Amino acid sequence: MHDTAAAITALKSRLGSRVCIMGHHYQNDAVVRHCDITGDSLELARRVPDITADHIVFCGVYFMGESAVLLAKAGQQVHLPAPDADCAMSLMSPAESARAVLRQLHDGGRRVIPVAYVNTTLALKAVVGEFGGTVCTSANARTVMRWALDQGQGVLFLPDRHLGRNVGKQLGLGPDDWHLLELGADGLSPAERDPAHRLWKTPLLLWPGCCPIHDHLTVEQIAAARAAHPGCLVMAHPECRPEVIDLCDGAGSTSFLINEAARLAAEKPGSTLIVGTETNLVDRLGERHAGSCTVLPLGPAICPDMGKVTEKNLLATLQAIETGTAEPLEVDQALCPPARQTLTRMLEICAAS
Template identity: 45%
Template sequence: MSNATQRIQDAKNTLGSDLVILGHHYQHDSVIQHCDLTGDSLELARNVAGLSSRYIVFCGVIFMGESAALLVDKNQQVFMPDLDASCIMSDMAPDPVVYNVLEQLKKSGKKVVPLTYVNSSAAVKAVVGAEDGASCTSANAGTMLQWCLDRGDSVLFLPDKNLALNTADVLGIPDAERRVIDITRGGRNIDPNVALGAKLLIWPGCCAIHSIRMKVSHIEQARAAHPDCTIIVHPECSPEVVQAADVSGSTSKIIKYCEEAPAGATIYIGTEINLVERLMKRFAGEKTIIPLQRSACKNMAKNTEDKLAFLLEDLVQAHRSGTPPKAEPVTVDDETAANARLCLERMLEACS
C-alpha cells in the first residue's frame, strides 16, 4: 500500500459519512479505487442530487465540479483535487460568445432553443437556462435534442459538433436541415438567417481525445488484425468513425456492451485510455479488450492520488478544528447558479 493510499484511507475513516468521493470513468485507477461513486456525467449528476455528505469531492474536470456545486444544498461543499483540470471542448464555447450568438439568432424571428452538452461551463449553462434550454450528456443526447426540437423552431447544439452530427443521424434529421455556425468575431459574425432553413444549428467544437485521435484508419487496421472483432466508439468521435464502427455510445454504454458481450469476444474501444485499460483488466482471460487508439486526457490526469490525499487531509483538519478548509471549494455565484441549475434540472427531469 502506498503512502498516499494509506493517508486517503485514514482520512475517509475519520470523516466517515461527512465525505463522499465521486470519480468519472476517465480517472486513473489509483484515484478510482478511492471513489465511493463512479460513473459518466449523467450517472454522477443524478447521484449528486441525492447526497447528504458535508464534503463532496469530485475527481473529474471543472465543469463536472461546477455541475455538482449547482445540485448540492447550502450546507454542502464541493471540492476537486485539482481546480486546474479544465476541458478543451468546454473552453471552445465561452459564455459571452454563446450569448452573442443567441442574440443574433433572435433577429431571425424564429425560436431557437439552445442545448448544451454538460461539457460546458456553469456560465454557459446559465445562458442556455435563461433561454429555455437544457443540457445533455452523450447518454441522453437524442432524448434531449428531441425535447428541444419539440419546444422551438430550431435547436442550437453546443459545443460538440460531432455529438450533434451523430445525434442528428440517430434522429434522422436530414443534412439539408443542419448548419455548422460561424462563431468568429465573438459570435457577432453569424447571419441570423441561418436559423430560417435549419432545424439544427451546430457549434464547431470538439474533443481532442475522440475527434482528432480516433480515425477510420484505426478501425480498418483493427478489422484486418481481428476480422471477427466488434468496435465500439464514443459519439464524440467523427461521424465517419462512428459509421465505420459497429456501435457508438457513452462510457456507460461502452461498459455495458463489454459486460454483455459473449465470452471469447474481441472488442476494440475508441475512448479515453483509462476506461479501456480498466475494462481490459476486468475481463482479462474472458474477453479481449483492445484500445482502438491510446488516447489520454491530460486534464483528467491532473487529479492524482497524491493531490486527493492532500485535499482529504485538509478536510480532516477543518473537520477537527471547526474552521474552513484551506482548499478552495467549487462555487458558482447565485445569479449564474439559478439559470444554470434550471439547465441541468430540465435534463434530469426529462430523463428521470
C-alpha cells in the same frame, strides 16, 4: 504510492460519512479505487442530490465540480483535488459568444432552443438557461435533442459538433438539416446574418467545437483494428467524428461502452472488443474482463486534464478537510439559478421519457 493509498484509506475511515468521493470513469485506477461513487456525467449528476455528506470531493474536471455545486444541498461543500483540471471542449463555447449568437438568432425571428452538452462552463449553462434551453450528456443526448426538436423552433447544439451530428443522424436528420456555424468576431459571421442564408431554416445548428481527445480517433485506426483482429467488434463514444461512428458496430456513452463490454464477456466469451474512447476506461475494462473478452483501445486517447487528479492531491484534499483548511469550489451565485435550471430540466426530461 502504497503509503499514499494507505493514508487515503485511513483518512476516509476517520472522516466517515462526512465525506463522499465521486469520480468520473476517465480517472485512472489509482484514483478510482478510492471513490465511493463512479459514473459518467449523467450518473454522477443523478447521484449528487442524494448525497448527505458535508463534503463532496469530485475527482474530475472543473465543469463537473461546478455541476455538483449546482445540484448539492445547501451547506454542502464541493472540493476539486485538481482545480486546474479543465476541459478543452468546454472552453470552445465562451458564454458571451453564445449569448451573442442566440440574441442575433432571436432578433432575426429564430427562437431556437439551445442544448448545451454538459461539458460546458457554468457561465455557458446560465446563458442556455436564460434562453429556455437545457443541457445533455452523451447518455441522454438523443432524448434531450428529441425534446428540443419537438418544440418546433430548431435547436442550437453546443459545443460538440460531432455529438450533435451523430445524434441528429440517429433522429433522421440528413446533411440538409444541419448547419455548422462559422462565427464571426461578435457572433454569427456576416454571411450567416443574411436572412437568405440556410441557417435561418435549418432545424439543427451546430457550434464548431469538439473533444480533442475523441476527435483524434480515425477511420484508419478502425481499418487497422479489423485487420489485426478479424471478427472483432468496434464501438466508440459519440464524441468521435461521424465518419468514425459510421464504421462502428455500436456507439454510446461511457456507461453504454461499459455495459457492452460486460455483455460480450458474458454472452460471447473469447470475443474481441475495440473501444474508441479515453484509454483509462478501456484499460480498466480490459483488466475487468481478462480471460472472458479481450478489450483494446482503438487508439491512444488520454485526457491530460483528467490525469491531473492524482492520489497525492486527493490525499491533500482530504487532509485539508480534516484540518478545516480546505477551500471549497466557489461559483458566481448570480449564474446559479439559470444554470441550475438547465440541469434540473435535463433530469426532468429524462425522467418523463
